[in-house]
Each structure stands twice: as structure tokens, then as C-alpha cells.
Amino acid sequence: MSLQHLRNYLEGRTQSRTQPICAYLYDLVHLRARADSLRQSLPPQCKLFYAIKANSDEPVLKALAGHVDGFEVASLGEIHRARAVDDSIPIVFGGPGKSDAELEGALDQRIMLTHVESEHQLRRLDWIARSRNQVADILLRVNPAFVPQQATLRMGGQATQFGIDETQIPALFELIPTLPGIRLKGLHIHAISNNLDACTHLALMQHYFDLAEAWQRRYGLAFDWLNVGGGIGVNYANPNAPFDWNSFCAGLSALIAARQPRFQIVFECGRFLAADCGYYMSEVTDIKTSYNKHFAILRGGSHHFRLPVSWQHNHPFMVLARDSWPYPFSRPAVHDAPVTLCGELCTPKDTLARDVHVERLRAGDCVVFLLAGAYGWHISHHDFLSHPHPERVFLDNY
Known part of the structure; x- marks a missing residue:
């Protein structure tokens, strides 16, 4: 998925005080192409199966059927998901x-x-x-x-x-x-x-x-x-x-x-095949400073995207600026400084990247986490604190 596709999605969403942006975007065109490329590079004696635990969404499985040699499952529920897509794979x-x-x-x-x-x-x-x-x-x-x-x-x-x-x-x-x-x-x-x-x-x-x-x-x-x-x-x-x-x-x-x-x-x-087809986009709802450290609060967090907390790493991301600002007062921002990207949960463990440098980050901008197509939504505790789920968008034939 190109940067322009991400910007197109962002521009298609009008800025709202009450509904900050929070979405997963999956590039099914890229996913199929990646599967074909990996499979074709293997020696003829090898088969490429997709471990569906990484991302078992129906559009993902449908996109991969015919582009991998089979599916690997780890439960009866996953068997049923696979069979719902292809009765003979x-x-x-x-x-x-x-x-x-x-x-x-x-x-x-x-x-x-x-x-x-x-x-x-x-x-x-x-x-x-x-x-x-x-x-x-x-x-x-x-x-x-x-x-x-x-x-x-x-x-x-x-x-x-x-x-x-x-x-x-x-x-x-x-x-x-x-x-x-x-x-x-x-x-x-x-x-x-x-x-x-x-x-x-x-x-x-x-x-x-x-x-x-x-x-x-x-x-x-x-x-x-x-x-x-x-x-x-x-x-x-x-x-x-x-x-x-x-x-x-x-x-x-x-x-x-x-x-x-x-x-x-x-x-x-699983991860190696699907990770780079997915992006997790989250709007910054606040920028604050506590004891000389900067924090960006996101609409979303580890209840949507648990991987960074689970693996204790700073997840790669980029910032998409949004110039419109709906409030009649000043816009919180951080410039040329390290910032910690946090979610909206009531726990200090809800951190997706810690002390990472940004040139500029403002409330209302969006942070896009890369490599989020595998073990993102599917390993997360979705209903903790009963926050709304992210929008989930599957892009195909663009």
C-alpha cells in the first residue's frame, strides 16, 4: 500500500471531535503478490502454507486461497474458518x-x-x-x-x-x-x-x-x-x-x-507472509508533558494492537499530518523531541513506542503503525474497558 493510499483514506474521513480515526487497513493486492513471490522462490520440493493464526479474517483467507499451497490451523474454529473459504484446500x-x-x-x-x-x-x-x-x-x-x-x-x-x-x-x-x-x-x-x-x-x-x-x-x-x-x-x-x-x-x-x-x-x-499487508492508523487525541517527558495519547492502543506490548518493542510508525483543527483553542504539539505513544487504556503498559523522536506531532494528526497485518488485532484483548473497535478496511482491486 502506498503512502498515497493511506492519505486517500485519511482525506476521505472528515475530522470529528467525537469520532477520532482508528482503523486497520489491509492491502489484499500486496498480500497476494507477496504470497506468489515467496512461493515461486521456493525450491519445487517445497510447499508454502499460511498459518492463519497470524490473521484469520475471511477477506485475507479468500485473498490467499489459490496463492498458497494450503492453510495451517491450530483449532477447530480455525478449521471452520478455512473450510468456509475453500472446501478443498x-x-x-x-x-x-x-x-x-x-x-x-x-x-x-x-x-x-x-x-x-x-x-x-x-x-x-x-x-x-x-x-x-x-x-x-x-x-x-x-x-x-x-x-x-x-x-x-x-x-x-x-x-x-x-x-x-x-x-x-x-x-x-x-x-x-x-x-x-x-x-x-x-x-x-x-x-x-x-x-x-x-x-x-x-x-x-x-x-x-x-x-x-x-x-x-x-x-x-x-x-x-x-x-x-x-x-x-x-x-x-x-x-x-x-x-x-x-x-x-x-x-x-x-x-x-x-x-x-x-x-x-x-x-x-504467518507473520512473514502477512505482516506487511496491514497498517494500524490511530488519531492523536492529546499531547501532554509529564516530568519533562512527552506523551501522545492515541485513540486506540494495545486492546487493538497488542503486539508491541507483547514483544516489548517500539513498533515502527509514521506520522500523517492533518492540518484542520476543530477547536477554538490552541493545539497541543511536540516538536523535534522524543515522545512516547500511548493508548487510551487505564494501564501504564498501554504503550506502543517509547521515547521515539518525532519532528512534529500534534493532537489531530494520525500515527500509522507499519507491519501490522499479522498478530495485531487477532491477539488483542478487544473488549477491555469496552472502547469501540477500530474500523477494519480491506483494500482490493484499487
Whole structure:
């Protein structure tokens, strides 16, 4: 979305004392183009799935259907969202806490692969599938003993609620042939999140290959799939230095050529695919100074856009000036100084960027937070304090 599109939206809204601007804007044209570009860069042996937890809005899912190889879901509700958009698109089902109702729903909705996260989950799925005269295709989710990278979040290489310890996997290889409701199709290994370095992510892929190939040799297995998760990051601190996807794909092509794995490789990207299609726009309702520090109060905040508070970072933004001013008295402003951008909630944690320099910011101007298309609205506590929800605008075919 261009700056002009943002300005067009802003100019289309008349200034109001009582209804300050607060909106999410999503660029569906860019989203489709990005999905096509990422998918086309991958080696032919790889598939690109969209992790819908990042943004599960129906217009987003409709925009991506046909531009990704499938959807990754983590609940029965997400299964229904995906099926409402496309009755036949491949779906893979993750999550550590699947209920019996969710496992039954996965079988009802023809889920391509269920990612099994414990022996108990495995046995329950087998019991349910046999009671229905069905067989469930599964991947075992592995928590590897060693993860060679650091990242913002770690789901593997340490004690977590995710997956099955690497040391426990061989026992499940022995168990699965005795479970007639289960068909093992491969492994799911998703150990880190928001990695920004292409070289270290490639090393992670090599480690995943090592584990899969060693187990195939030792146990006489032939995996069809290796799901390597998502984990590819978005650089909120410096949006001009993104993860080098093209370099990563070139390295992955060389790795596949050298190793000749027979399994197909699934990426389930959410943040990396959708973040830069979305913008969160919020009007400044007040500028104030407290003990020599400047604060801008926004219409909105972490109840709409929780990501900056959750990750404890200053979210990237830009200022869109609005010259009209409806009041008969002076306009609060801050010039060439650091300011903290706060929301309207009754908590000091409602901060989206702290001590960030602005050339000029005035009450009535709008702040536009970039990279807000993933894990923004969808992870936020919308009804805390019962403030109005933001407008949500999906731009397509402009």
C-alpha cells in the first residue's frame, strides 16, 4: 500500500471531535503478490502454507486461497474458518492441546495432516479414528534436543509444552504400527520463531534434515513430509533490513540438491507472509508533558494492537499530518523531541513506542503503525474497558 493510499483514506474521513480515526487497513493486492513471490522462490520440493493464526479474517483467507499451497490451523474454529473459504484446500492441524472434539472435527473436515504433540494425543486420535472406521494421517511434532539458533521465541531445544522430546520419538515409531487408526507420514519440527538471519535458518533446516534422515535409516521409514514450521521473522526494529528470503531459498535449493531428500518440505509462514499487508492508523487525541517527558495519547492502543506490548518493542510508525483543527483553542504539539505513544487504556503498559523522536506531532494528526497485518488485532484483548473497535478496511482491486 502506498503512502498515497493511506492519505486517500485519511482525506476521505472528515475530522470529528467525537469520532477520532482508528482503523486497520489491509492491502489484499500486496498480500497476494507477496504470497506468489515467496512461493515461486521456493525450491519445487517445497510447499508454502499460511498459518492463519497470524490473521484469520475471511477477506485475507479468500485473498490467499489459490496463492498458497494450503492453510495451517491450530483449532477447530480455525478449521471452520478455512473450510468456509475453500472446501478443498489442504489443511494441516497443529497445537499442543487438541480436544477430542477437535480431533473428531479434523477427521470430519478431511484434514490432510494432524500434527501429534504427545503419546496421549496419539492414542486418543487412534481411538477416535478406529471408532469411525477411519485412518488419520499424522506428523509427529519433535522437540529437538539441540537447536543451533537463538530467536525471539523458542518452542524447542528446551523444556516447553510443544512437541515430543527427541529422545521419546523412537518409542513412538515402535508404537505406531500397533495403532490401526494412525498412518505416519513424517515429522513436524518447529523449534523457533522470528528468526531474522537467513544463514542460521538454513543451518536449522540442515539440522532438521539430519534428524529426519537418521530416523528413516535407523527405523526403515519413508517419510512423505517434513514440516519445518514457520519461524522466519519480521524485523520490526529495522524494516529496511528484512530476512533475506532469496538468499535463504538459494541455499535451501543447494541443500536439497546435495542431500536428495525424498520427502516434501512444508513451510507454514504467518507473520512473514502477512505482516506487511496491514497498517494500524490511530488519531492523536492529546499531547501532554509529564516530568519533562512527552506523551501522545492515541485513540486506540494495545486492546487493538497488542503486539508491541507483547514483544516489548517500539513498533515502527509514521506520522500523517492533518492540518484542520476543530477547536477554538490552541493545539497541543511536540516538536523535534522524543515522545512516547500511548493508548487510551487505564494501564501504564498501554504503550506502543517509547521515547521515539518525532519532528512534529500534534493532537489531530494520525500515527500509522507499519507491519501490522499479522498478530495485531487477532491477539488483542478487544473488549477491555469496552472502547469501540477500530474500523477494519480491506483494500482490493484499487
